[in-house]
Amino acid sequence: MAFVDLNDSVIAQVRSAADIVDFVSQVTPLKLAGKSYKGLCPFHREKTPSFHVDRDKGLFYCFGCGTGGDVFKFLALTERFTFPEAVEHVASRVGIELPRRRKTAKESDKDDLLEVIDDASEAFHQALGWGENPAKRYLDQRGVAEEIIKKYGFGYAPDSWDYILTRLARKQGEKTLELAGLVMPRKSGTGFYDRFRNRLMIPIHRETGALVGFGGRSLDGSDPKYLNSPESELFNKSRLLYNLHRSKEAMRRIDRAILVEGYFDAIALDHAGVPGVVASMGTSLTSGQASLLRRYTTRVVIAYDGDDAGRNATLRAAPILLAAGLTVSALDLQGEKDPDSLVQKYGVDRFLEVLGNATDIFEFALKEWAGDVKSLTGREKADRVEAFVPLLNAVTDPVIRNDAAQRIADGFRLEFESVWSRVRGKAAAQSVRQVSRAVPSGEKFVLTAVVQGRIAREKLSGMDEGLFSDPACKTLFSIIKTEFSGGQPIDYSQIATHLRGEAELTLLSEVTLTEDLDEAAVARLNEVLIPMQKAHIERRKREIQREIEEAVRAGDPDRERRLDAEKLELSRMSNTLK
Numbered sequence: 001m002a003f004v005d006l007n008d009s010v011i012a013q014v015r016s017a018a019d020i021v022d023f024v025s026q027v028t029p030l031k032l033a034g035k036s037y038k039g040l041c042p043f044h045r046e047k048t049p050s051f052h053v054d055r056d057k058g059l060f061y062c063f064g065c066g067t068g069g070d071v072f073k074f075l076a077l078t079e080r081f082t083f084p085e086a087v088e089h090v091a092s093r094v095g096i097e098l099p100r101r102r103k104t105a106k107e108s109d110k111d112d113l114l115e116v117i118d119d120a121s122e123a124f125h126q127a128l129g130w131g132e133n134p135a136k137r138y139l140d141q142r143g144v145a146e147e148i149i150k151k152y153g154f155g156y157a158p159d160s161w162d163y164i165l166t167r168l169a170r171k172q173g174e175k176t177l178e179l180a181g182l183v184m185p186r187k188s189g190t191g192f193y194d195r196f197r198n199r200l201m202i203p204i205h206r207e208t209g210a211l212v213g214f215g216g217r218s219l220d221g222s223d224p225k226y227l228n229s230p231e232s233e234l235f236n237k238s239r240l241l242y243n244l245h246r247s248k249e250a251m252r253r254i255d256r257a258i259l260v261e262g263y264f265d266a267i268a269l270d271h272a273g274v275p276g277v278v279a280s281m282g283t284s285l286t287s288g289q290a291s292l293l294r295r296y297t298t299r300v301v302i303a304y305d306g307d308d309a310g311r312n313a314t315l316r317a318a319p320i321l322l323a324a325g326l327t328v329s330a331l332d333l334q335g336e337k338d339p340d341s342l343v344q345k346y347g348v349d350r351f352l353e354v355l356g357n358a359t360d361i362f363e364f365a366l367k368e369w370a371g372d373v374k375s376l377t378g379r380e381k382a383d384r385v386e387a388f389v390p391l392l393n394a395v396t397d398p399v400i401r402n403d404a405a406q407r408i409a410d411g412f413r414l415e416f417e418s419v420w421s422r423v424r425g426k427a428a429a430q431s432v433r434q435v436s437r438a439v440p441s442g443e444k445f446v447l448t449a450v451v452q453g454r455i456a457r458e459k460l461s462g463m464d465e466g467l468f469s470d471p472a473c474k475t476l477f478s479i480i481k482t483e484f485s486g487g488q489p490i491d492y493s494q495i496a497t498h499l500r501g502e503a504e505l506t507l508l509s510e511v512t513l514t515e516d517l518d519e520a521a522v523a524r525l526n527e528v529l530i531p532m533q534k535a536h537i538e539r540r541k542r543e544i545q546r547e548i549e550e551a552v553r554a555g556d557p558d559r560e561r562r563l564d565a566e567k568l569e570l571s572r573m574s575n576t577l578k
Contacts, residue, residue: 006087008497010099014087016493017094020071021055027078036513042078043067052513057492061509068509070496080252080296113234116172116180117211123167124155124201124214133158134219135200142264143344152202152267157216159198181213181229199227202263204235204281207292209245215263215281228281238286241293242266242279250275251296258355259285259293259321260339261304261313268340269303272348274355285317290324299327301358306333311368315391318361322394330364331355362404365391370411381412385419392423442528443473445521448511450480451490454522460484466540467532472504476511530577537574541567 021030021037030037030053041051041062050064061068067077072086081089091098128135128149135156139149148154157163164182165174174192177183183192199216206212213229229235243266251257258277260266266279276297280289293300300321304310314330321328331354336342343351359367369384376384388408395401401423409419446467449455455463460481468474479498483490492512499505544567551560 006084006098011087012491012493012497014091014094014096014098015058015070015072015496016491017096018058018071018090019055020058020060020074021053023071023090023093024053024060024074027074041065041067054513057512058496059492059509059512061506061513063510066506066510068506068513069502070505070509073502073505080294082295110233112172112176113180114210114212116168116176116182117213117234119168119172120164120180120182121153121155121201121203121211121214123164124157124196125153126155127158127163128154128156128201134198138200138217138219148267148271151271155201155203155214157194157196157199157201159220161193161197164194164196165192179232181232181235195230196227198222204229204240204242205245206240207244207248212240215242217263226281236288237281238288239292240281241289242281243270244278244292244296246270247276247278248296251293255297256299256301257293257297258301258303259317261310262338262340265303265339268343269348269351272343272351274348274351280317284313285320287320287324290320290326293321294324294326298325299329301355302328302330302361303333303339303355304330305338306336310338315365315368315387318365319390319394322361322391323396325396328361329358330361331358332364332367362388362391362407366408366411370408373412376412381414385412385414385422388419389422442532443468443470444507444511445528446525446532447473447477447480447507448514449517449522449525450477450484451511452517453484454517455525457484464536467529467536469535469539472501472507475499475504476508534574534577537570541570544570 024030024037024039028039028042028051030039031049033052035054035056037053037055038049039051039053040046040049041064043062044065044067046064051060051062053060058070059068060070060074069077071090072081072083075081075086075089076083079086079089088098127133133156135154139154144154165177168177168182169192172180174183178185178192182195184195185192196214196216198219200219202215202217203211204213204215213232213235215229216227218225218227228237231237242263247257247270254275256276258269258274260269260277260279263279263281266277269277278293302314302317302321304314304317318328318330331339333339333342334354336345339351342354365388369387373381385408392401392404392408395404402420405419405423406416409416412419446455450460463477463481465474465478465481468477476495476499479495480490483495492508495508496505499508544563548560548563548567551557551563
């Protein structure tokens with residue numbers, strides 16, 4: 001089977017063919033305003049439109065929140081598409097058939113393993129249907145209907161050392177079965193034996209729908225209770241969420257995921273028609289799983305078990321989700337053991353009622369940690385407040401973090417400063433990092449003038465990318481200067497293809513969608529350029545000084561003299577700049 005070949009030329013072709021106004025206007029209404037379109041930004045709340053879209057350039061930018069990019073970036077933000085998914089989606093909309101490529105040997109090997117796992121799933125499912133067995137009895141005791149068994153592909157690994165080995169070794173080979181995580185080498189002697197024995201087998205899929213492994217539940221009380229396929233190129237627990245392949249479209253549509261602990265919780269809710277349900281497979285939630293969720297939604301409701309262990313797991317998972325940029329709330333199951341038992345006892349409507357009362361994670365934590373505030377000693381209050389620090393530190397929005405800190409202070413009947421002092425250092429560090437990433441406004445101004453053709457070609461040819469200290473400005477200037485030197489109009493689809501990251505694409509959107517500079521602004525250009533030139537000279541002089549010190553250590557007087565002369569010339573040039 002061939003794959004899509006997304007080379008730079010194809011990406012530029014698809015980007016150029018897309019009408020970005022058509023895609024954006026499906027999310028937020030746009031009105032023509034001069035040469036571009038304007039509307040309310042879909043990425044932050046605003047009353048006055050600051051969101052600009054340029055059809056010819058194929059770019060969007062919000063001058064309110066600073067979000068910008070091309071049609072692929074817009075789809076990534078609004079539809080949670082990955083970049084390849086966005087390209088394929090746009091190509092299908094504009095009628096471009098994407099080229100295909102042959103698989104590499106490594107990809108072919110991976111496909112062979114996927115075929116083995118598919119065969120094993122069929123073998124386990126067949127074994128479940130053969131007469132009475134522990135797996136069938138277990139499912140009957142839980143009241144699992146036959147349609148659920150078929151829909152979710154349940155199977156049975158018989159209490160045998162070689163069921164899968166006997167069924168599949170002749171066709172697939174013992175080594176391939178081992179690579180697929182289905183058999184293990186014997187500790188003594190030669191040969192292999194089945195990894196899964198006397199277990200209910202639950203197939204686990206990637207978000208693409210590919211079956212990559214199994215979760216096997218013990219049927220005789222042996223440990224572990226759940227045995228997963230071993231870690232491999234196919235099966236990586238930290239990057240898998242059970243039921244995501246069935247739920248991802250609903251998560252995108254309603255912008256919400258429900259995160260549960262176990263397979264049966266996910267199955268009970270999903271089969272009952274509750275959209276967007278995934279399970280973390282009984283393991284501690286990882287940052288990789290949180291990032292996976294963030295691809296499809298911005299909101300997560302944690303619906304872990306209702307006991308102490310479940311509530312503690314909720315509060316451990318919350319900082320990981322918050323750090324991924326997700327809005328987090330949690331369910332109080334009101335005395336029920338887990339979502340599965342709640343649905344079994346009272347039906348899906350009761351679960352939906354509980355879901356409607358999901359509380360913000362900070363309110364959930366306050367109920368858990370500050371419910372008995374009247375009886376707490378000062379030391380106990382201090383310990384409880386400290387428990388909130390991971391939650392507060394994980395919040396990236398300073399306004400939300402400040403509001404949460406105020407609620408915590410109110411909940412413990414403390415002054416705001418008593419809570420805020422615990423996180424001030426972290427907040428300050430984040431602020432410093434944000435400032436350090438900011439592009440100098442003078443450099444943006446010069447780059448805008450270059451894009452708008454307000455700098456004469458002769459002067460532009462004498463300008464060097466070293467004038468810019470910001471890496472994104474440096475890259476963008478170099479590309480645009482090359483475009484101008486060729487005497488051709490700027491091809492924004494091609495430029496976007498050559499950019500290395502989101503910062504560069506956002507900067508391109510900002511400077512190209514900035515309103516045309518007036519004559520007064522252009523007249524002040526030298527006021528910005530001269531300080532940039534002086535700063536460039538000083539940066540180069542510092543580099544030369546380091547090179548001189550290296551030459552001295554290496555005993556290279558000729559190089560030292562050349563560098564001294566260059567440094568002197570740079571000082572002379574700096575003194576002539578006015």
